Amino acid sequence: MSATRVCALSELQQDEARRVEIDGVPMAVVLDGNGEVHAIGDTCTHGDISLSDGFVEGDTLECWAHGSAFSLRTGKPLNLPAYEPVPVYEVTIEGDDVLIDPAVTKNVD
Numbered sequence: 001m002s003a004t005r006v007c008a009l010s011e012l013q014q015d016e017a018r019r020v021e022i023d024g025v026p027m028a029v030v031l032d033g034n035g036e037v038h039a040i041g042d043t044c045t046h047g048d049i050s051l052s053d054g055f056v057e058g059d060t061l062e063c064w065a066h067g068s069a070f071s072l073r074t075g076k077p078l079n080l081p082a083y084e085p086v087p088v089y090e091v092t093i094e095g096d097d098v099l100i101d102p103a104v105t106k107n108v109d
C-alpha cells in the first residue's frame with residue numbers, strides 16, 4: 001500500500017493528538033512543539049484505550065487510563081504498566097497534506 005492522506009497539516013493543533021484510521025487501523029497523529037509530525041499506533045498496549053485521548057508531553061503521548069507515556073519516536077512506553085511498544089509510522093508532508101503509509105513502520109530497537 002502507498003501513503004494515504006489522513007488530514008491537513010493545518011488541521012493539527014500543536015501538542016494535541018488526532019485519531020485517524022487507514023483501512024481500519026487506528027493511528028494517533030501528533031504535531032509536537034518543534035513542528036514535527038508523528039504517527040503511532042492509537043491503541044495502548046496495556047488496554048483497549050485510544051492514545052489520542054491522552055496527553056502530549058514533549059515527544060511522548062501519555063495514556064490517560066493508567067499513565068504509560070509512549071515515545072512518539074520509538075513507540076516504546078517509558079513507564080509501566082504498558083511494556084509493549086506501539087508501531088511508529090512514517091509520515092510524509094506534501095504541501096498541506098499529511099500522508100502515512102501504514103505498511104512502513106520505523107520502530108527503533
Ligand code: FES
Nearest residue numbers: 044046047063066
Ligand atoms: S490502558 Fe493505557 S496504560 Fe493502562
